[in-house]
Amino acid sequence: MRNMNFYIATAIVSLILLIATAFLMTAPDEPIRQAGMYLPLFFGAIGTWAATKAGLLELDYEEHRVKRSAHHAV
Numbered sequence: 001m002r003n004m005n006f007y008i009a010t011a012i013v014s015l016i017l018l019i020a021t022a023f024l025m026t027a028p029d030e031p032i033r034q035a036g037m038y039l040p041l042f043f044g045a046i047g048t049w050a051a052t053k054a055g056l057l058e059l060d061y062e063e064h065r066v067k068r069s070a071h072h073a074v
Contacts, residue, residue, distance in 0.1 A: 001007070007051070007053045008054045010047075010052070011047045014047035015043075022040050024039065025037060048051045
């Protein structure tokens with residue numbers, strides 16, 4: 001269960017960083033604007049990966065719990 005919480009926290013932090021770096025697109029300097037185009041993609045990819053991993057861990061946890069309770073019911 002601890003790993004799932006880590007992935008959820010990673011997804012939340014990367015979402016916050018994604019929103020923060022999206023404001024770099026309005027910067028007056030050209031190099032900062034270019035970074036503002038790629039950094040949100042990077043943080044979005046990390047957030048998507050972490051949320052997917054947390055969802056898969058949750059499905060695996062639920063599946064094991066159902067098997068265990070079905071085994072005890074018999």
